[in-house]
Amino acid sequence: MKKKNRMAVIYGPMDMKIIDSEIDDPKPGQVQIEIKAALTCGTDVKIYKRGYPFLTPPFPTGHEYAGIVTAVGGGVDPELIGKKVVTSNGAGCQYCFYCKRDKDNLCEGMEEDYDEFVQMGGGFAQYINVSAAIVKANLMVIPDEVPFEQAAMVEPVSVALHGVNKAELRVGDTLCIIGAGPMGLLKTQIAKMRGARVIMLEKDPGRLAKAMELGADVGLDPGKYDDIVSVVRGLCNDGRGPDAVIEAVGQPATWELAIALVRKGGIVVEYGGCAKGTTITVDTVRLHYDEITIKGSYSATAYETETAGTLLSRGLIRAEDYISGVYSLEQTREALEAHMNGEGVKFLIRP
Numbered sequence: 001m002k003k004k005n006r007m008a009v010i011y012g013p014m015d016m017k018i019i020d021s022e023i024d025d026p027k028p029g030q031v032q033i034e035i036k037a038a039l040t041c042g043t044d045v046k047i048y049k050r051g052y053p054f055l056t057p058p059f060p061t062g063h064e065y066a067g068i069v070t071a072v073g074g075g076v077d078p079e080l081i082g083k084k085v086v087t088s089n090g091a092g093c094q095y096c097f098y099c100k101r102d103k104d105n106l107c108e109g110m111e112e113d114y115d116e117f118v119q120m121g122g123g124f125a126q127y128i129n130v131s132a133a134i135v136k137a138n139l140m141v142i143p144d145e146v147p148f149e150q151a152a153m154v155e156p157v158s159v160a161l162h163g164v165n166k167a168e169l170r171v172g173d174t175l176c177i178i179g180a181g182p183m184g185l186l187k188t189q190i191a192k193m194r195g196a197r198v199i200m201l202e203k204d205p206g207r208l209a210k211a212m213e214l215g216a217d218v219g220l221d222p223g224k225y226d227d228i229v230s231v232v233r234g235l236c237n238d239g240r241g242p243d244a245v246i247e248a249v250g251q252p253a254t255w256e257l258a259i260a261l262v263r264k265g266g267i268v269v270e271y272g273g274c275a276k277g278t279t280i281t282v283d284t285v286r287l288h289y290d291e292i293t294i295k296g297s298y299s300a301t302a303y304e305t306e307t308a309g310t311l312l313s314r315g316l317i318r319a320e321d322y323i324s325g326v327y328s329l330e331q332t333r334e335a336l337e338a339h340m341n342g343e344g345v346k347f348l349i350r351p
Protein backbone atom coordinates (compact mmCIF):
# COMPACT_ATOMS: atom_id res chain seq x y z
CA MET A 1 0.00 0.00 0.00
CA LYS A 2 1.25 3.44 -0.91
CA LYS A 3 1.94 5.84 1.96
CA LYS A 4 1.74 9.63 1.96
CA ASN A 5 5.26 11.00 1.92
CA ARG A 6 6.19 14.63 2.48
CA MET A 7 9.63 15.32 1.04
CA ALA A 8 12.12 18.03 0.08
CA VAL A 9 12.64 18.24 -3.70
CA ILE A 10 15.20 20.25 -5.68
CA TYR A 11 13.77 21.95 -8.79
CA GLY A 12 16.88 23.88 -9.79
CA PRO A 13 19.70 25.97 -8.29
CA MET A 14 18.51 27.49 -4.97
CA ASP A 15 15.00 26.20 -5.71
CA MET A 16 13.72 23.67 -3.20
CA LYS A 17 10.12 22.85 -2.29
CA ILE A 18 8.44 20.61 0.24
CA ILE A 19 5.94 18.48 -1.63
CA ASP A 20 3.30 15.94 -0.61
CA SER A 21 3.92 12.82 -2.60
CA GLU A 22 3.42 9.07 -2.21
CA ILE A 23 5.84 6.24 -1.64
CA ASP A 24 5.40 2.72 -3.08
CA ASP A 25 5.82 -0.46 -1.10
CA PRO A 26 9.47 -1.55 -1.03
CA LYS A 27 10.48 -3.70 -4.02
CA PRO A 28 12.31 -7.03 -3.59
CA GLY A 29 15.49 -6.52 -1.56
CA GLN A 30 14.47 -3.02 -0.47
CA VAL A 31 13.71 -1.72 3.00
CA GLN A 32 11.33 1.14 3.81
CA ILE A 33 12.43 3.45 6.61
CA GLU A 34 10.40 6.03 8.48
CA ILE A 35 12.99 8.78 8.91
CA LYS A 36 13.41 10.06 12.47
CA ALA A 37 16.50 12.23 12.01
CA ALA A 38 18.32 13.65 8.99
CA LEU A 39 21.42 15.86 8.87
CA THR A 40 22.57 18.57 6.51
CA CYS A 41 25.92 18.03 4.81
CA GLY A 42 28.22 20.17 2.68
CA THR A 43 27.29 18.02 -0.32
CA ASP A 44 23.58 18.84 0.16
CA VAL A 45 24.49 22.53 0.17
CA LYS A 46 26.50 22.13 -3.06
CA ILE A 47 23.56 20.29 -4.66
CA TYR A 48 21.12 22.98 -3.48
CA LYS A 49 23.36 25.74 -4.89
CA ARG A 50 24.32 24.26 -8.23
CA GLY A 51 22.64 20.89 -8.80
CA TYR A 52 24.32 17.52 -9.21
CA PRO A 53 25.97 16.11 -12.35
CA PHE A 54 24.21 12.73 -12.06
CA LEU A 55 20.69 13.99 -11.34
CA THR A 56 18.18 15.92 -13.46
CA PRO A 57 15.71 18.10 -11.52
CA PRO A 58 13.27 17.64 -9.96
CA PHE A 59 14.95 15.18 -7.57
CA PRO A 60 14.70 14.54 -3.80
CA THR A 61 17.51 15.60 -1.48
CA GLY A 62 19.18 14.62 1.83
CA HIS A 63 21.44 11.58 2.28
CA GLU A 64 22.34 11.36 6.00
CA TYR A 65 19.45 9.89 7.96
CA ALA A 66 18.35 7.18 10.40
CA GLY A 67 14.95 5.82 11.34
CA ILE A 68 12.74 2.80 11.90
CA VAL A 69 12.01 0.05 9.37
CA THR A 70 8.29 0.14 8.49
CA ALA A 71 8.19 -2.43 5.65
CA VAL A 72 10.52 -4.79 3.80
CA GLY A 73 10.49 -6.06 0.23
CA GLY A 74 10.61 -9.71 -0.83
CA GLY A 75 13.67 -11.61 0.30
CA VAL A 76 14.40 -9.30 3.23
CA ASP A 77 14.12 -10.62 6.80
CA PRO A 78 10.74 -9.38 8.15
CA GLU A 79 12.32 -9.34 11.64
CA LEU A 80 13.82 -6.01 10.58
CA ILE A 81 10.42 -4.32 10.79
CA GLY A 82 10.32 -2.05 13.83
CA LYS A 83 14.12 -1.99 14.17
CA LYS A 84 16.12 1.21 14.52
CA VAL A 85 18.49 1.40 11.54
CA VAL A 86 20.88 3.54 9.55
CA THR A 87 22.19 3.07 6.02
CA SER A 88 24.90 4.75 4.01
CA ASN A 89 23.97 6.53 0.80
CA GLY A 90 25.89 4.20 -1.47
CA ALA A 91 27.17 0.67 -1.88
CA GLY A 92 29.62 -1.28 -3.96
CA CYS A 93 28.20 -3.87 -6.37
CA GLN A 94 30.62 -6.51 -5.01
CA TYR A 95 31.47 -7.96 -8.44
CA CYS A 96 33.08 -5.22 -10.57
CA PHE A 97 36.82 -4.76 -11.22
CA TYR A 98 37.27 -2.45 -8.20
CA CYS A 99 35.00 -4.26 -5.75
CA LYS A 100 37.01 -7.43 -6.41
CA ARG A 101 40.12 -5.49 -5.42
CA ASP A 102 38.62 -4.30 -2.08
CA LYS A 103 38.08 -0.79 -3.49
CA ASP A 104 34.30 -0.71 -3.30
CA ASN A 105 34.47 3.09 -2.86
CA LEU A 106 35.56 3.18 -6.53
CA CYS A 107 32.80 0.75 -7.64
CA GLU A 108 31.76 0.90 -11.30
CA GLY A 109 28.20 -0.18 -10.45
CA MET A 110 26.93 3.39 -10.34
CA GLU A 111 27.86 3.79 -14.01
CA GLU A 112 25.53 0.89 -14.83
CA ASP A 113 22.65 1.66 -12.50
CA TYR A 114 23.07 4.92 -10.57
CA ASP A 115 19.91 4.71 -8.46
CA GLU A 116 20.67 1.20 -7.27
CA PHE A 117 24.17 1.96 -6.01
CA VAL A 118 23.86 5.61 -4.94
CA GLN A 119 20.98 7.34 -3.18
CA MET A 120 22.05 10.96 -3.05
CA GLY A 121 18.54 12.09 -2.07
CA GLY A 122 15.34 11.17 -0.30
CA GLY A 123 16.61 11.63 3.24
CA PHE A 124 14.78 14.91 3.88
CA ALA A 125 11.43 13.13 3.85
CA GLN A 126 9.07 11.13 6.03
CA TYR A 127 9.87 7.81 4.34
CA ILE A 128 12.47 6.36 2.02
CA ASN A 129 12.83 3.05 0.18
CA VAL A 130 16.48 2.03 0.40
CA SER A 131 17.86 0.22 -2.66
CA ALA A 132 18.58 -3.52 -2.45
CA ALA A 133 22.33 -3.01 -3.05
CA ILE A 134 22.60 -0.57 -0.14
CA VAL A 135 20.48 -2.79 2.13
CA LYS A 136 22.81 -5.70 1.36
CA ALA A 137 26.08 -3.83 1.94
CA ASN A 138 25.39 -0.93 4.28
CA LEU A 139 22.30 -1.30 6.47
CA MET A 140 23.01 -1.38 10.19
CA VAL A 141 20.74 -1.98 13.15
CA ILE A 142 21.57 0.52 15.89
CA PRO A 143 21.37 0.02 19.65
CA ASP A 144 18.31 1.50 21.41
CA GLU A 145 20.36 3.91 23.49
CA VAL A 146 21.97 5.59 20.46
CA PRO A 147 20.03 8.68 19.36
CA PHE A 148 18.80 8.67 15.74
CA GLU A 149 20.79 11.81 14.92
CA GLN A 150 23.98 10.16 16.12
CA ALA A 151 23.36 7.10 13.95
CA ALA A 152 22.64 9.44 11.03
CA MET A 153 26.32 10.46 11.09
CA VAL A 154 27.47 7.10 9.68
CA GLU A 155 28.19 8.43 6.18
CA PRO A 156 30.31 11.48 7.16
CA VAL A 157 32.16 9.49 9.83
CA SER A 158 32.93 6.70 7.34
CA VAL A 159 34.29 9.18 4.81
CA ALA A 160 36.38 10.95 7.46
CA LEU A 161 37.70 7.57 8.60
CA HIS A 162 38.70 6.68 5.03
CA GLY A 163 40.86 9.81 4.87
CA VAL A 164 42.50 9.17 8.24
CA ASN A 165 43.18 5.52 7.33
CA LYS A 166 45.02 6.75 4.22
CA ALA A 167 47.38 8.74 6.47
CA GLU A 168 48.61 5.44 8.01
CA LEU A 169 49.18 7.03 11.42
CA ARG A 170 51.23 5.31 14.07
CA VAL A 171 50.91 6.02 17.79
CA GLY A 172 52.80 9.21 18.59
CA ASP A 173 52.77 10.57 15.02
CA THR A 174 51.96 14.22 14.39
CA LEU A 175 49.17 14.86 11.88
CA CYS A 176 48.51 18.32 10.49
CA ILE A 177 44.94 18.88 9.28
CA ILE A 178 44.15 21.86 7.05
CA GLY A 179 40.54 22.98 7.53
CA ALA A 180 38.19 22.55 10.52
CA GLY A 181 34.89 22.05 8.71
CA PRO A 182 32.75 19.03 9.72
CA MET A 183 35.24 16.70 8.00
CA GLY A 184 38.34 18.27 9.58
CA LEU A 185 36.66 18.02 12.99
CA LEU A 186 35.73 14.35 12.54
CA LYS A 187 39.25 13.60 11.32
CA THR A 188 40.66 15.31 14.41
CA GLN A 189 38.65 13.01 16.68
CA ILE A 190 39.52 9.88 14.71
CA ALA A 191 43.25 10.76 14.55
CA LYS A 192 43.25 11.23 18.33
CA MET A 193 41.76 7.73 18.70
CA ARG A 194 44.72 6.46 16.67
CA GLY A 195 47.14 8.03 19.13
CA ALA A 196 48.26 10.94 16.97
CA ARG A 197 48.97 14.52 17.94
CA VAL A 198 46.90 16.92 15.83
CA ILE A 199 47.91 20.36 14.57
CA MET A 200 44.89 22.15 13.06
CA LEU A 201 45.23 25.00 10.56
CA GLU A 202 42.03 27.06 10.24
CA LYS A 203 41.33 30.74 9.60
CA ASP A 204 37.87 30.89 11.18
CA PRO A 205 38.25 31.45 14.96
CA GLY A 206 34.96 29.67 15.81
CA ARG A 207 35.92 26.55 13.85
CA LEU A 208 39.43 26.59 15.29
CA ALA A 209 38.01 26.75 18.83
CA LYS A 210 35.72 23.81 18.00
CA ALA A 211 38.71 21.77 16.79
CA MET A 212 40.52 22.45 20.07
CA GLU A 213 37.40 21.44 22.01
CA LEU A 214 37.27 18.14 20.07
CA GLY A 215 40.88 17.26 20.83
CA ALA A 216 43.28 19.11 18.51
CA ASP A 217 46.58 19.71 20.35
CA VAL A 218 47.64 22.87 18.52
CA GLY A 219 45.42 25.29 16.62
CA LEU A 220 46.90 27.91 14.28
CA ASP A 221 45.39 30.55 12.02
CA PRO A 222 47.63 30.31 8.93
CA GLY A 223 46.65 33.87 7.98
CA LYS A 224 48.57 35.19 10.98
CA TYR A 225 51.99 33.89 9.89
CA ASP A 226 54.27 34.91 7.02
CA ASP A 227 55.75 31.44 6.78
CA ILE A 228 53.27 28.88 8.11
CA VAL A 229 55.38 26.00 6.74
CA SER A 230 58.32 26.85 9.06
CA VAL A 231 55.98 27.42 12.00
CA VAL A 232 54.29 24.01 11.64
CA ARG A 233 57.56 22.20 10.93
CA GLY A 234 59.08 23.81 14.01
CA LEU A 235 56.37 22.15 16.09
CA CYS A 236 57.11 18.54 15.15
CA ASN A 237 59.88 15.98 14.79
CA ASP A 238 62.61 18.48 15.79
CA GLY A 239 61.74 20.81 12.93
CA ARG A 240 61.34 18.14 10.25
CA GLY A 241 57.59 18.57 9.88
CA PRO A 242 54.48 16.48 10.45
CA ASP A 243 54.44 12.74 9.69
CA ALA A 244 51.22 13.20 7.74
CA VAL A 245 49.08 16.06 6.46
CA ILE A 246 45.40 15.91 5.51
CA GLU A 247 43.91 18.68 3.37
CA ALA A 248 40.21 19.13 4.16
CA VAL A 249 39.43 22.42 2.43
CA GLY A 250 39.23 21.63 -1.28
CA GLN A 251 41.37 24.43 -2.77
CA PRO A 252 44.45 23.93 -5.00
CA ALA A 253 46.45 26.36 -2.80
CA THR A 254 45.87 24.27 0.34
CA TRP A 255 46.59 21.06 -1.61
CA GLU A 256 50.00 22.57 -2.40
CA LEU A 257 50.44 23.73 1.20
CA ALA A 258 49.87 20.13 2.38
CA ILE A 259 52.69 18.96 0.09
CA ALA A 260 55.00 21.69 1.40
CA LEU A 261 54.30 20.88 5.06
CA VAL A 262 54.92 17.14 5.30
CA ARG A 263 58.28 15.75 6.48
CA LYS A 264 60.52 13.66 4.22
CA GLY A 265 58.97 10.23 3.74
CA GLY A 266 55.63 11.52 5.04
CA ILE A 267 52.13 11.02 3.67
CA VAL A 268 49.87 13.72 2.23
CA VAL A 269 46.16 12.98 1.91
CA GLU A 270 44.39 15.32 -0.46
CA TYR A 271 40.88 14.91 0.88
CA GLY A 272 38.97 18.10 -0.03
CA GLY A 273 37.44 17.93 -3.51
CA CYS A 274 38.49 20.90 -5.67
CA ALA A 275 36.47 22.42 -8.50
CA LYS A 276 36.53 20.52 -11.81
CA GLY A 277 39.44 21.37 -14.10
CA THR A 278 41.73 22.73 -11.37
CA THR A 279 45.36 21.61 -11.20
CA ILE A 280 48.25 21.83 -8.73
CA THR A 281 52.02 22.08 -9.11
CA VAL A 282 54.27 19.62 -7.29
CA ASP A 283 57.93 20.28 -6.59
CA THR A 284 59.65 17.22 -8.06
CA VAL A 285 62.30 17.37 -5.32
CA ARG A 286 59.64 16.69 -2.72
CA LEU A 287 58.37 13.63 -4.55
CA HIS A 288 61.74 12.20 -5.64
CA TYR A 289 64.44 13.09 -3.10
CA ASP A 290 62.11 13.58 -0.15
CA GLU A 291 60.09 10.46 -1.01
CA ILE A 292 56.80 11.92 0.09
CA THR A 293 53.60 10.06 -0.77
CA ILE A 294 50.59 11.97 -2.11
CA LYS A 295 47.23 10.22 -1.95
CA GLY A 296 43.67 11.09 -2.83
CA SER A 297 40.74 10.12 -0.63
CA TYR A 298 37.20 9.62 -1.88
CA SER A 299 34.13 8.19 -0.14
CA ALA A 300 34.53 5.09 2.05
CA THR A 301 34.52 1.31 1.89
CA ALA A 302 31.79 -0.91 3.35
CA TYR A 303 34.26 -1.95 6.06
CA GLU A 304 34.79 1.71 7.01
CA THR A 305 31.04 2.27 7.02
CA GLU A 306 30.69 -0.61 9.47
CA THR A 307 33.48 0.84 11.64
CA ALA A 308 31.81 4.26 11.59
CA GLY A 309 28.64 2.58 12.90
CA THR A 310 30.69 1.04 15.71
CA LEU A 311 32.29 4.36 16.71
CA LEU A 312 28.87 6.04 16.83
CA SER A 313 27.20 3.16 18.66
CA ARG A 314 29.91 3.27 21.33
CA GLY A 315 29.49 7.03 21.67
CA LEU A 316 33.10 7.74 20.72
CA ILE A 317 31.75 10.37 18.33
CA ARG A 318 28.66 12.21 19.54
CA ALA A 319 26.04 14.00 17.48
CA GLU A 320 25.71 16.76 20.08
CA ASP A 321 29.24 17.94 19.25
CA TYR A 322 28.28 18.48 15.61
CA ILE A 323 24.64 19.58 15.55
CA SER A 324 24.20 23.34 15.74
CA GLY A 325 20.42 23.59 15.36
CA VAL A 326 17.16 21.64 14.91
CA TYR A 327 14.59 22.18 12.14
CA SER A 328 11.35 20.56 10.98
CA LEU A 329 11.02 18.95 7.55
CA GLU A 330 9.06 22.00 6.39
CA GLN A 331 12.09 24.14 7.32
CA THR A 332 14.61 22.11 5.28
CA ARG A 333 15.45 25.17 3.18
CA GLU A 334 16.23 27.20 6.32
CA ALA A 335 18.44 24.37 7.60
CA LEU A 336 20.38 24.19 4.31
CA GLU A 337 20.78 27.96 4.23
CA ALA A 338 22.04 28.01 7.83
CA HIS A 339 24.60 25.37 6.81
CA MET A 340 25.47 27.32 3.65
CA ASN A 341 26.01 30.53 5.65
CA GLY A 342 28.34 28.79 8.08
CA GLU A 343 26.06 29.32 11.08
CA GLY A 344 27.19 26.00 12.56
CA VAL A 345 28.68 22.60 11.84
CA LYS A 346 25.63 20.50 10.85
CA PHE A 347 21.86 20.91 11.26
CA LEU A 348 19.30 18.32 12.32
CA ILE A 349 15.99 17.89 10.51
CA ARG A 350 13.25 16.01 12.34
CA PRO A 351 10.52 14.92 9.90
Ligand SMILES: [Zn+2]
Pocket: 041, 042, 043, 063, 064, 155, 156
Ligand atom coordinates in the same frame (compact mmCIF):
# COMPACT_ATOMS: atom_id res chain seq x y z
ZN1 LIG B 1 27.19 13.74 3.63
Ligand SMILES: [Zn+2]
Pocket: 092, 093, 094, 095, 096, 097, 098, 099, 100, 104, 106, 107, 108, 109
Ligand atom coordinates in the same frame (compact mmCIF):
# COMPACT_ATOMS: atom_id res chain seq x y z
ZN1 LIG C 1 31.54 -2.66 -7.81
